[in-house]
Amino acid sequence: MKKLSTAAVLTALPAFLFLAAGCSGSRRTEKAGAPPVGTEHHSTAQAHLNSGNHEAAIESFTLAAEAHEDEKGGDHPDTVRAYLGLAKAHHLKGDHTKAAGFMSKAGGLLKNCISSLSPAAGTVLKEMCDLLKSRGKHKDAAELYKESVAIMERNSLGKHPAMADTLMHMAETYREQGLHGEAVEIFSKARSVAEKDYGRSHPQFARIMMGLAASHSANGDHKAGKEAIAQAIDATEIPVKERMSDLALQYGAMAEVGEKEADYGRAADFYRKQISALSVLHGDNSSPLIAPTLQLAASFEKRGMSKRAETYLKRALEITEGAFGPRSLNLVRPLERLAAYHQNSGNTAEAEKALARVKAVQEAQELSEPTPSPLETPIVD
DSSP: OOOOOOHHHHHHHHHHHHHHHTTTTTTTHHHTSSHHHHHHHHHHHHHHHHTTTTHHHHHHHHHHHHHHHHHHHHHHHHHHHHHHHHHHHHHHOOOOOHHHHHHHHHHHHHHHHHTOOOHHHHHHHHHHHHHHHHHTOOOHHHHHHHHHHOOOOOOHHOOTTHHHHHHHHHEEEEEEHHHHHHHHHHHHHHHHHHHHHHHHSSSSHHHHHHHHHHHHHHHTHHHHHHHHHHHHHHHHHHHHHHHHHHHHHHHHHHHHHHHTTTHHHHHHHHHHHHHHHHHHHHOTTTTGGGHHHHHHHHHHHHOOOHHHHHHHHHHHHHHHHHHOOOOOGGHHHHHHHHHHHHHHHTOOHHHHHHHHHHHHHHHHHHHHTTOOOOOOOSSSO
16 A cells, blocks of 8 residues: 555545544444543553563553554554563563564654654663663664664754753763763754754753763763763753752742841841852852842841851951952942941940041052942842
8 A cells, every 4th residue: 555645644544634534433433522542551561561460561562552553543652562571571571573563563663753753762772672682682783873863853853852862862862882982973863953953952962971971981981071071061050050040049039028027037048048149150259149148147237146247247248349359339338338337336445446447448449449339239129
């Protein structure tokens, strides 16, 4: 029978569905709303396989394969999985001839599954290759990956949804055989595909880069391995930093709510969290930490926790000096806050020291410095 093209099938599909809806006597219509029988049989088969009951597993996998094929079609990933289950059960039972037959059957269906552009095709392909590798057939697994990549390139011009994953697993299979040069080549190809399909901040891109790093190092190119690890770190840090930026805003907003409600304990908790998030983003001694550190000090002061307030006022001064230098006008604000704290605590001598330094900074600016950039404002609106 001549095989219909994908376009022809898609064109005819609406009409077919319309006719099928009117055929109340069809088997598929009778099953509408019922749970998929194939899935139930497959779960039962897997349970039998895990318990070592190979005969029962074979019986249930056979029923699952028939039901999946009837319900979903021969090129569906679940159908392929059922035949893989049959191959595994027969192998464990010791009937290697039948196991080979079902592996061949699953392989043929898998090629159709890949051609159908199913996103799950890559997962089923890996399951089949893992089964081959568990029997020591790494070369066969590598060849199957190679054939599958060729099918993907032929049917989707290299844009198959499972392409990046398949290339990564193929490269890993080469690396497991000690073929590090080949692994580097395939990992590099996987990197290009993953970057186009997922972007450089996707976890899969990071995994591919770590595989590439290991292959470069095993192949003697430690510099390239180091560069690949650096790219993996960047890929992992990007989403973390994006989340931390959002968290810093959210923590600051919640701290501000605590201030408005005079719940200074909650405000202090969230200022601390905001400082931690900003530290991840910018470093422990960066200028964005100054404002929330001063606000944290104020929260402690309002709660009567003088020593903690003093600690964070001095910490804000330390960060400011590190970020802008010892003569910057940005030091004025934390110095004045520290002076006010000492004045309220009755420590006139320390207050005068802080104010004297404010005066010295201002005089130094009048003599030599251009107008400085303003102190970082709080991150909250």
